Amino acid sequence: MAVEPTSVRTVAIIGQGGVGKTSVADALAFAAGANNRLGRVDDETSLFDTEAEEMRRRCSITTSIFSFPWAKHDVTVVDTPGQGNFVLDTKSSLSGVAGVVFVVDPTSPLRAESGKVWSWAEEAGLPVLIFVNRMDRDEASLDTILSAVKEQLGGKPALIQQPIGEGASMSGLVDLVSGKAHAYSDESGKFESGDVPADLADTVAALKSELTENAAEGNDELLEKYLDAGELSDQEIRAGLKEGVRTRGVMPVLCGSAARNVGFRELLDAIVELLPAPCEAGAAKATDSDGNDLELEPDAGAPFAGLVVKTLIDPHAGQLSIFRVMSGTASADSQVINVTNGAKERIGALLTLQGAKTTKSDSAVVGQLVAVAKLKGTHRGNTLADSSRQVTVAPAEAVNPVISFALEAKKRGEEDKAMQGLARLVEEDPALSVERDEDTGEILLSGAGQLHVEVACERLQRKYGVEVVLKAPKVPYRETIRKATKAHGRLKKQTGGHGQFADCRIEVEPQPRGVGFEFVNKIVGGAIPRGFIPAVEKGIVEAMKKGLVAGYPVVDVKVTLVDGQYHDVDSSEMAFKVAGSMAFKDALESASPILLEPYVNLEVTSPDECMGDVMGDLNSRRGKVEGMEQRGHSEVIKAKVPMSEVLRYAPDLTSMTSGRGSFEMSFSHYDPLPDHLAAKVAQETAQAKED
Ligand SMILES: Nc1nc2c(ncn2[C@@H]2O[C@H](COP(=O)(O)OP(=O)(O)OP(=O)(O)O)[C@@H](O)[C@H]2O)c(=O)[nH]1
Ligand SMILES: [Mg+2]
Known part of the structure; x- marks a missing residue:
């Protein structure tokens, strides 16, 4: 039977490395009855960390997806990596879901990884539930972590639960909306519902009125009623929260412990009751074949369109393309178009993902995240659509390798x-x-x-x-120019038989950093026939692959084609390509070319007492410290450092901080390399070529 679009929930579990995302995902699958035992990362029995490299490192490396039914809903949980080296896979997965569970650890501060995934969810406009895991730990502090979420991330946390007991003696949770206590006596994940313990009654009452206020703010009618009557029904509170969640005005906070299996039926209920169905999240934006923007109605009856958010390749079973249905319904045994590249594709079997396994299904409605096997010409980021309406949906922007x-x-x-x-x-x-x-x-x-x-x-x-x-x-050095200049490229081989002739004149000028390459055609009066102009550009682009200083790609230049000559018989595309290439090489000679080096953003977390060493070391690496911040007993230093200086930073930081420091790195920008270093790089390139 087809699923109702309003009962679809797709949710990514996000957060920094090691907070327990995979453990949370496993606990959700177990709570829903999708697994008959609780998968555990530490025993290598997780449904989500299934690859050898993940098990060996106890760390998620790629996104993993599991769908199961809960409370008459079709829930898909996407477990994402959080560790800095692997977290980039998380970004593209976010275009597959309509909400996130942001997992935090109340025993340690938020790191840059948290900021990264948080901002991606924000950019994608995704509604947020916050899950405070590890409440079983004695040092857990709910207040500290929620203040950090507010202050460092700009989050809007609203507690909807109050833990009963602290740390190791935590024995359950109070559901603030219903006012019921959930008592957990073992690790089965099941609880007894009962009254709020007397010593918590005041706290719970105060928290509930705070929550009611938060819920009322999502909706004018509710607010009026609340101001009038001073309270709202449970149903109204849930409705108000749901509205606030959808618009990111409220981010309900749930608590629990994956280690003790506490809080996961509640989290499933919150996913179903408080997060919107993908079809409720608003219409998806798309572009039609003429380049016009349009909105895809989130309707199961509309023509099908789907965005491929991930590709999995099994050496034996072949390729699986995982896509989100953006509109309409995908059907098994149907014909679709890959609109991005024009290829016809056949959807044979539609597959529901269950970790490393899949099960067949007949159809998938708008919002669902499903897979199809063996599409030949389809890649991540492509749009599949029904031939009756060929639209493309923009994929998540790629992130540059560092x-x-x-x-x-x-x-x-x-x-x-x-x-x-x-x-x-x-x-x-x-x-x-x-x-x-x-x-x-x-x-x-x-x-x-x-x-x-x-x-x-x-x-x-x-x-x-x-x-x-x-x-x-x-180090991926680049080259650019400092001076504007004029240049000439002329190919003339006209002795005997069919000749080769092309001539072009160009003006080359530097562009601001990061702007890239621009080509302007200013030929008038047909000095070069229009058909040959793309060939000139191609020749220039070809020549840009290798700069003059040390053979690195040339970036940030504007080239204007101003004049040229052609010959009726002897000119060809090939000839103009060569001439364009010659002209650009000629230009480089007089444009005072230089080397650019990449800088990275480095965020180092170090114990207070090692700060001096870490800072001194960053200075000696030509780093520019941009800020410092106290987080608990650690200091966080933000700096921009030339990549060449931190290629092997990990062992050095380990020895400076006796293993207690950590860092994160991402690409920042390019800047000119100082002359004495540039000479060295050029020499090394020449040497490598000789060898
Ligand atoms: N005490 C305690 N330990 C936990 C809890 N949840 C997870 N852990 C442990 O924390 C470690 C990391 O858990 P994971 O679930 O792999 O964390 P993750 O967020 O998926 O990590 P990455 O995939 O690397 O981002 C494991 O050893 C878990 O057993 C919890 O609630 N309490
Ligand atoms: Mg994980």
């Missing part, structure tokens, strides 16, 4: 096999990229950090049987 390593296959001659395997890993992981250096033949693998790249190599070996060795990390 660090690159050169690698080679351990066995001679396995380079191509490595490239093929890596290409599949890149298809699965938006934060990974791979390319081949044309000069040295080396494979360059880039990712969010050293650990990310290392894990990719482990997966390459396990899934595709190729062993590789990582070499020193490579």
Whole structure:
């Protein structure tokens, strides 16, 4: 039977690394009866951390999805990675869901990872439930963590539960809306409902009136009634909260412990009662084939459109494309168009995801997150649609990789096999990229950090049987110009037979940092026929791949094509491409080219007493400290540092802080490399070429 769109709930479990997201996801699946035992990360029995690399590290590396029914609803839980090296996979998964559970740890401060996932959820306009996990720990402080959510993230937490007992002696929760106490006597996840313990009565009464006020604020009618009568019914409070959640005005807070299996039926109920169905979240924006914006009605009867948010590749079973139905209904055994690239695709079986397993289903309605196997030309970010209405939906913006390593296959001659395997890993992981250096033949693998790249190599070996060795990390330098200049490119080979002729004149000027490449055509009077102009641009783009200083790509330049000549017979696209390329190379010579180096944002958390060492060290690495902040007994330092100086920061920080420091890194910007260092880089490139 088809699912009603209003009973669909899709929710991503997000938060910084190690707060217990996967444990929460497992506890939800167990509470709903989707698993007959409670999966645990520590015993390698989790339904969500199922890959060898995840189990070995006790850390989620990729997003994992599980759908199950709860209270007549179709609930899909998306467990996301939180660790800095893997967290980028979380971003694209957020376009697959209509809400998030933001998990926090009341025993430790919020780190940059939390800020990152929080801001992605904010950008996507996703409603938030906050789950305070680890309430079983004696040092847990609900107040401290909720103030941090408010102050550091701008969250709007509203408690809807009050824990009974603290830390190890926590014995249950009071549901503030119903005023019932839920007493937990074991780890079965089941509770006895009863009256609020007498010693909590005052606290609960005060919290309830605060909550009622919060709920009333979502809706004018309720507010009026509340101001009038001084109270609201449970039903009205829930309705007010739901309204506030949808518009991100309120973020209900639930408490519990994945270790003790406390609080998960309540969390399931909150997902169903307080988070909107995807179809209630508002119409999705799309673009039609003429480039016009339109809204997709969140209606099961509308023409089908779906956004592919993730690709999974199993070496044996092949490719799975996971998509969110953005409008209409997807049906098994149907024909669709991949609107992004025009390919016709057949949806054979539709699959519901259950961790590492799947089950077949006949259809999926608007809002559901499902998979289809063996689509040939479909990739993450593509839109699939019914041929009757060919629209595209914009995918999440990709995030740039931070660090690159050169690698080679351990066995001679396995380079191509490595490239093929890596290409599949890149298809699965938006934060990974791979390319081949044309000069040295080396494979360059880039990712969010050293650990990310290392894990990719482990997966390459396990899934595709190729062993590789990582070499020193490579800094992705760029080149640009400092001076505007004019240049000329002329190809003339007209001796005997069919000749080659093309001539172009260009003006080249620097652009502000980060603006990229711009090409302007100012040819008048047909000095170069219109049909050849794209060829000139192509030639320039080709020449930009290799700068003059040290062979790195040239960025941030504007090129204006101002004049040229052609020959009726001897001119061709190829000839103009070559001429464009020649002109650009000529321009570089006189435009005073320089090297640019990448900077990273570095956020270091260090115990107070190691601060001096950490700061001094950052200075010696040419870092610019931008701010410091006290968080508990730690100091958080934010700095911008040249990437070349922190390629191997982890072991150094470990030794400076006796293992108590941690850091996060993300790409920041490019800036000119000081001259004496530029000379060294140029020399190294020349040396590598010779070797
Ligand atoms: N005491 C206690 N430990 C917990 C609780 N929840 C999770 N843990 C433990 O914390 C560790 C990390 O749990 P995970 O569920 O893997 O955390 P995560 O947020 O998924 O971590 P990443 O996937 O790396 O982002 C495991 O050893 C869990 O057993 C809890 O409520 N109380
Ligand atoms: Mg996890």
